Amino acid sequence: MASLSLKQIRKTYDGGAEVIKGVDLEVRDGEFMVFVGPSGCGKSTLLRMIAGLEEISDGELFIGDECVNDVSPSDRGVAMVFQSYALYPHMTVAENMGFALKLAGRSRADVAAAVGRAAEILQIGALLDRKPKALSGGQRQRVAIGRAIVRQPRVFLFDEPLSNLDASLRVQMRTELARLHRELGTTMIYVTHDQVEAMTLGQRIAVFNAGRIAQVGEPMALYDRPANLFVAGFLGSPKMNLVPVTVSANDADGLRVRAGAGEFALGARASRDAPAVGASATLGFRPDQVTLAAADGSAPALEGQVDLVERLGDATLVHVQCAGQAAPVIVRLPGHADPLAAGSRVALRPDLSRSRLFDSAGDAFQQSA
Numbered sequence: 001m002a003s004l005s006l007k008q009i010r011k012t013y014d015g016g017a018e019v020i021k022g023v024d025l026e027v028r029d030g031e032f033m034v035f036v037g038p039s040g041c042g043k044s045t046l047l048r049m050i051a052g053l054e055e056i057s058d059g060e061l062f063i064g065d066e067c068v069n070d071v072s073p074s075d076r077g078v079a080m081v082f083q084s085y086a087l088y089p090h091m092t093v094a095e096n097m098g099f100a101l102k103l104a105g106r107s108r109a110d111v112a113a114a115v116g117r118a119a120e121i122l123q124i125g126a127l128l129d130r131k132p133k134a135l136s137g138g139q140r141q142r143v144a145i146g147r148a149i150v151r152q153p154r155v156f157l158f159d160e161p162l163s164n165l166d167a168s169l170r171v172q173m174r175t176e177l178a179r180l181h182r183e184l185g186t187t188m189i190y191v192t193h194d195q196v197e198a199m200t201l202g203q204r205i206a207v208f209n210a211g212r213i214a215q216v217g218e219p220m221a222l223y224d225r226p227a228n229l230f231v232a233g234f235l236g237s238p239k240m241n242l243v244p245v246t247v248s249a250n251d252a253d254g255l256r257v258r259a260g261a262g263e264f265a266l267g268a269r270a271s272r273d274a275p276a277v278g279a280s281a282t283l284g285f286r287p288d289q290v291t292l293a294a295a296d297g298s299a300p301a302l303e304g305q306v307d308l309v310e311r312l313g314d315a316t317l318v319h320v321q322c323a324g325q326a327a328p329v330i331v332r333l334p335g336h337a338d339p340l341a342a343g344s345r346v347a348l349r350p351d352l353s354r355s356r357l358f359d360s361a362g363d364a365f366q367q368s369a
């Protein structure tokens with residue numbers, strides 16, 4: 001087991017633009033850290049740099065207290081699991097899993113014992129004599145994970161390991177990976193673009209945007225207190241509602257913002273960091289942090305028209321189009337709510353104690369509440 005320390009890590013591919021733009025990150029010993037972000041943000045590149053499969057253009061990478069920039073992949077004590085499984089087709093499951101140990105010159109008995117232990121953890125003992133082509137996708141991925149386990153790495157690196165599996169198998173493998181981490185207690189770094197995987201697996205999540213970390217923290221901290229509009233819009237499904245507002249007052253009574261005809265008091269949140277009166281800002285609130293009622297003209301409320309009602313079974317999503325807003329506000333009601341029909345005029349009242357205000361640069365105003 002080992003901690004990792006990334007100091008101002010940068011990557012430029014030959015002749016290309018910089019794709020990792022100075023990443024600082026500490027991964028704790030035994031931690032399950034998830035890298036999440038949209039396609040092309042650089043998360044796989046960073047993982048491959050940690051594995052030693054890509055050169056580090058600038059900055060320093062420590063595993064434990066050793067700087068490993070110039071250490072070969074096989075000497076870093078890391079094991080990587082790929083999306084494509086990367087199994088040797090001509091070898092059996094047992095041979096695939098034991099290959100690295102055999103190469104390292106370990107005795108047959110040692111290799112067999114390590115393979116047996118990993119097979120037991122992954123419940124693939126019955127498959128050891130099969131070739132990869134005789135396995136399902138989920139079984140192949142288990143073998144790929146088993147191959148990493150037998151090496152007893154200091155750090156596991158996972159590059160979107162579940163992307164090739166169907167939805168129900170992904171859910172099952174997700175819980176198994178969480179169990180594996182509990183049992184082994186080894187440091188794990190897991191790359192995904194799936195925010196549900198990130199939220200459920202990560203002890204901490206690093207959200208990447210265009211080669212930089214937009215925010216790092218515990219899943220619920222990122223969900224409840226996104227540091228910027230990027231994180232606010234990335235985590236959560238449906239997304240956080242982001243409503244353009246204008247700061248209308250910032251005085252002893254607190255901060256107030258105006259959206260359409262409604263003025264909302266954000267409580268005792270005035271501070272020197274607050275956007276100036278008249279500034280444009282964005283009010284963010286989750287779809288389940290807003291109440292919906294028939295419009296009756298009473299303030300404060302955002303008024304709009306029901307555009308669409310979606311019934312998910314366990315919840316009902318109501319899309320409300322408000323004047324002057326590009327995107328509809330989405331309200332999530334529990335169960336088979338019987339919301340107002342499409343076309344009705346409605347009033348929306350966000351729970352301002354849980355809302356988040358972002359300045360015109362997209363950074364969260366540090367609300368003191």
Ligand SMILES: Nc1ncnc2c1ncn2[C@@H]1O[C@H](COP(=O)(O)OP(=O)(O)OP(=O)(O)O)[C@@H](O)[C@H]1O
Binds near residue numbers: 013014038043
């Ligand atoms: N070998 C390479 N040579 C040149 N550019 C590359 C190379 N590999 C990746 N890139 C570029 O680096 C950027 C980051 O790619 P990377 O694969 O790390 O992103 P990602 O966040 O993992 O995306 P995805 O989820 O689609 O895999 C992209 O713009 C990509 O085109």
